[in-house]
Amino acid sequence: MKKNASYEEFVKGIWRDNPVFAQVLGMCPMLAVTNSAVNAIAMGMATMFVLVGSSFLVSTFRRVIPKQVRISCFIIVIATFVTIADYTLLALVPRVHKELGAFIPLIVANCLILGRQEAFASRYPTKLAVMDALGMACGFLVALFSLGAVREILGDGALFGIRLFGESFEPWVIMILPPGGFLTLGLILLFFNWFTQKKNDFLADVAGSEGRGG
Amino acid sequence: MDNLLWIFVSALLVNNFVLAYFLGLCPFLGVSNSLETSFRLGLATTFVMLVTAVCAWFLNAFVLVHAPYLRLICFIVVIASTVQFIEMLIRKLSPALFRAMGIFLPLITTNCAILGLAIFATNRGYGFWEGVVYALGAGIGFTLALTLLAGLREESELSDVPALIRGTAMNLIVAGVLSMAFMGFAGLFSST
Numbered sequence: 366m367k368k369n370a371s372y373e374e375f376v377k378g379i380w381r382d383n384p385v386f387a388q389v390l391g392m393c394p395m396l397a398v399t400n401s402a403v404n405a406i407a408m409g410m411a412t413m414f415v416l417v418g419s420s421f422l423v424s425t426f427r428r429v430i431p432k433q434v435r436i437s438c439f440i441i442v443i444a445t446f447v448t449i450a451d452y453t454l455l456a457l458v459p460r461v462h463k464e465l466g467a468f469i470p471l472i473v474a475n476c477l478i479l480g481r482q483e484a485f486a487s488r489y490p491t492k493l494a495v496m497d498a499l500g501m502a503c504g505f506l507v508a509l510f511s512l513g514a515v516r517e518i519l520g521d522g523a524l525f526g527i528r529l530f531g532e533s534f535e536p537w538v539i540m541i542l543p544p545g546g547f548l549t550l551g552l553i554l555l556f557f558n559w560f561t562q563k564k565n566d567f568l569a570d571v572a573g574s575e576g577r578g579g
Numbered sequence: 580m581d582n583l584l585w586i587f588v589s590a591l592l593v594n595n596f597v598l599a600y601f602l603g604l605c606p607f608l609g610v611s612n613s614l615e616t617s618f619r620l621g622l623a624t625t626f627v628m629l630v631t632a633v634c635a636w637f638l639n640a641f642v643l644v645h646a647p648y649l650r651l652i653c654f655i656v657v658i659a660s661t662v663q664f665i666e667m668l669i670r671k672l673s674p675a676l677f678r679a680m681g682i683f684l685p686l687i688t689t690n691c692a693i694l695g696l697a698i699f700a701t702n703r704g705y706g707f708w709e710g711v712v713y714a715l716g717a718g719i720g721f722t723l724a725l726t727l728l729a730g731l732r733e734e735s736e737l738s739d740v741p742a743l744i745r746g747t748a749m750n751l752i753v754a755g756v757l758s759m760a761f762m763g764f765a766g767l768f769s770s771t
Contacts, residue, residue, distance in 0.1 A: 440659060474689050
């Protein structure tokens with residue numbers, strides 16, 4: 366039962382409650398760094414580290430943190446983890462760090478992370494909180510990667526720097542520039558809405574025909 | 580003087596924080612359903628940006644030279660306390676305005692445009708006046724983008740949009756078109 370519950374917390378973040386597609390959180394890094402798939406993955410990993418780390422700490426100390434100053438406490442915990450991630454990336458992959466630039470420190474202001482601390486980690490036991498954070502971070506990574514891959518394929522004709530089309534392919538430069546980010550995410554959200562609606566229609570249909578049959 | 584003007588116009592139009600740097604998208608998408616609230620929120624954000632720019636300059640000049648790794652934590656604490664201070668100030672001076680702003684005041688803390696402003700200004704090594712002008716340009720640019728989208732959204736309420744695309748999907752596509760229009764301003768400086 367217990368294993369089941371934590372598995373449930375993990376899975377829900379990936380699709381049903383996907384932080385980007387379903388809850389529209391964490392949009393700023395989402396759009397800013399997804400002009401290539403590699404940047405998107407690096408950003409997703411950094412966010413995952415910060416989210417899991419701060420969820421673990423906040424949830425462990427949830428009875429110690431006073432209610433009135435909890436937001437400030439969360440922010441300081443998050444800022445500490447972001448500083449660690451920032452310096453680690455600088456040491457390990459300086460090229461990616463340079464491309465992401467100011468957006469790594471800006472993970473602090475990602476409302477997804479603060480939102481999870483406030484809504485989940487500060488109320489539930491450590492194990493569940495970590496699973497929830499992992500699931501949410503995976504969902505965020507999936508969303509970042511899908512947006513980054515679409516934009517790199519259309520805007521550059523490549524994926525991970527490998528050319529996909531022949532010489533005659535004319536890249537859609539607009540996809541790498543800022544407007545492409547807004548347009549692509551708008552269309553992906555449209556697809557997500559359409560898919561959810563189809564699924565609900567299908568479920569309603571099944572329920573309806575069962576009702577008639579019985 | 581020319582340099583200050585350039586910084587201002589660049590932050591206002593060419594490198595608009597919302598439409599070119601994707602900063603402050605949460606209020607941009609969340610609050611922009613009425614023109615009135617958008618404008619007020621824009622003004623409050625501009626004010627917090629100004630205070631943050633001044634504080635960031637002092638921190639950079641006197642404190643962070645000795646401990647650069649504390650930069651992020653210092654900035655976020657400054658922003659959080661500025662927002663808290665403004666909240667108390669507005670509540671004392673004008674309770675009516677305080678009620679009108681509601682939840683949006685505390686939410687300014689998690690607006691990444693403000694933290695972004697402090698970090699960009701530090702990375703580019705702006706001095707005191709450059710920082711203030713940059714904050715002013717960025718704040719007015721944020722207000723401009725917010726009110727533009729709010730105006731478009733109010734208009735689109737009246738038109739017949741398919742139910743599927745209503746909401747965030749449409750706002751993002753509208754923002755994409757706005758962002759494309761703002762890219763045109765990049766031509767302002769190419770000839771000089």
